[in-house]
Amino acid sequence: MPQRVKKDLLKSPRGTRDLFGDELSRFDFIRSRFGEIASYYGFQKIQTPHIEHSDLFTASLGEATDIVEKQMYTFRTRGGDQLTLRPEGTIPAVRAYFENGMQAWPQPVMLYYSGSYFRHESPQRGRFREFGQVGLEVLGDSDAIADATVIRVADLAIKEMGISAQLELNTLGDKECRPGYRKELSNYYRKHFNYLCKDCKRRFKENPLRLLDCKENSCLELKKNAPQMLEYVCKECKDHFKAVLDFMDSLEIPYLLNPYLVRGLDYYTRTVFEFVATLGGKEGQAENAAEKVERLEVGGGGRYDYLAEILAGKSLPAAGCALGVDRLSEVLREGGVVPPTEEAKVFLIQLGDVAKRKSLALVEEFRKAGLRLAQSLAKDSIRGQLRVADKLGVEYSIILGQKEAMDGTVILRDMSSGIQETLPLPKLIERLKNKIYPK
Ligand code: AMP
Numbered sequence: 001m002p003q004r005v006k007k008d009l010l011k012s013p014r015g016t017r018d019l020f021g022d023e024l025s026r027f028d029f030i031r032s033r034f035g036e037i038a039s040y041y042g043f044q045k046i047q048t049p050h051i052e053h054s055d056l057f058t059a060s061l062g063e064a065t066d067i068v069e070k071q072m073y074t075f076r077t078r079g080g081d082q083l084t085l086r087p088e089g090t091i092p093a094v095r096a097y098f099e100n101g102m103q104a105w106p107q108p109v110m111l112y113y114s115g116s117y118f119r120h121e122s123p124q125r126g127r128f129r130e131f132g133q134v135g136l137e138v139l140g141d142s143d144a145i146a147d148a149t150v151i152r153v154a155d156l157a158i159k160e161m162g163i164s165a166q167l168e169l170n171t172l173g174d175k176e177c178r179p180g181y182r183k184e185l186s187n188y189y190r191k192h193f194n195y196l197c198k199d200c201k202r203r204f205k206e207n208p209l210r211l212l213d214c215k216e217n218s219c220l221e222l223k224k225n226a227p228q229m230l231e232y233v234c235k236e237c238k239d240h241f242k243a244v245l246d247f248m249d250s251l252e253i254p255y256l257l258n259p260y261l262v263r264g265l266d267y268y269t270r271t272v273f274e275f276v277a278t279l280g281g282k283e284g285q286a287e288n289a290a291e292k293v294e295r296l297e298v299g300g301g302g303r304y305d306y307l308a309e310i311l312a313g314k315s316l317p318a319a320g321c322a323l324g325v326d327r328l329s330e331v332l333r334e335g336g337v338v339p340p341t342e343e344a345k346v347f348l349i350q351l352g353d354v355a356k357r358k359s360l361a362l363v364e365e366f367r368k369a370g371l372r373l374a375q376s377l378a379k380d381s382i383r384g385q386l387r388v389a390d391k392l393g394v395e396y397s398i399i400l401g402q403k404e405a406m407d408g409t410v411i412l413r414d415m416s417s418g419i420q421e422t423l424p425l426p427k428l429i430e431r432l433k434n435k436i437y438p439k
Pocket of ligand 1: 119121126127128131132133
């Protein structure tokens with residue numbers, strides 16, 4: 001007797017899901033739009049492994065980041081290596097740059113990627129444990145044009161997906177000026193320590209900048225009067241930031257200055273940015289429409305001039321960004337956007353043994369001619385097959401019966417008028433090509 005399968009065995013792990021149908025079409029659409037634009041702007045695609053040495057991330061992200069503290073999927077292999085499922089794409093790209101001798105290439109090296117990333121987070125709307133990202137990195141350029149290129153390409157890609165998202169920008173300064181700001185921030189929060197949430201009390205000691213990222217109400221209140229980085233940045237950082245903003249103006253990319261934008265990762269310097277979309281809150285949909293509006297961060301990035309120093313002891317100024325594919329897909333879904341797919345406009349109906357045997361060869365004739373053909377070869381009755389054709393909404397059916405299979409003809413049926421005619425196969429293909437894709 002076969003054992004009954006335990007119910008949980010048939011469930012994917014929490015925070016992961018199967019992608020198919022419309023959702024997968026949206027994923028493919030997002031990835032291909034992004035890839036097209038990134039490669040046009042000179043970014044080369046890179047694919048790095050899903051696993052990396054754990055130390056790569058712990059060394060570069062900083063022990064006190066959420067990712068290292070609690071989100072990494074880390075395991076020891078049979079060979080004794082300590083590996084981690086990649087939680088993000090920038091660090092592997094920088095590792096790949098040095099490992100593959102890209103220092104010797106003309107600089108900057110511009111890379112883009114697309115894939116799955118893994119973080120042990122609490123799943124909720126738009127937050128998964130395995131999620132898709134597409135990302136860009138400009139490696140080896142300290143000029144503001146690198147920051148601007150990354151933002152430009154990300155902004156274009158988002159827009160061309162049919163999504164509107166607000167760009168928010170800030171600067172975090174550098175080694176020279178950030179310590180002064182950090183100190184001011186510590187002084188401010190020390191005075192209000194008792195009002196901080198539990199997590200922030202702990203974060204306060206590790207990195208006070210991360211307090212600005214907290215979503216707890218009491219911490220949000222405190223943030224309103226916290227000191228702002230822009231008042232503490234050195235001249236070089238201020239000039240760099242101004243140059244980035246000038247690029248935004250000349251590219252006509254609207255932005256919002258968000259003085260409290262810090263982002264979760266320690267390796268950022270100078271420019272940081274996020275793209276924020278809004279979900280829900282359509283007029284008249286809810287009584288408290290304003291309360292139903294949800295901010296959804298669909299992407300973010302910035303400059304990370306010191307990351308390579310930590311990883312490789314080498315100087316490599318760089319900027320990059322990553323967009324969340326699941327979240328972009330969610331925005332598209334909510335907006336009712338169905339990505340264009342090449343759906344079949346012709347359906348093949350076969351009747352009888354001889355026709356069935358010939359039908360696979362017929363499918364191949366259509367494929368060679370570049371015409372999409374749907375079929376349901378497992379079905380035998382004409383009614384059953386016509387029902388599928390109706391469901392698919394095809395414009396034409398072709399019917400291959402016993403007689404047609406013998407004399408090399410087929411019946412072409414116009415599905416809306418019901419008119420049928422018998423044609424030799426080559427003529428039929430020619431006819432459909434002209435009707436479906438007229439020149
Ligand atoms: P980050 O790598 O944290 O800078 O995130 C870049 C983008 O990836 C974010 O703006 C999100 O859109 C997306 N993202 C990050 N974490 C997740 C997650 N757990 N689930 C879905 N999307 C995510």
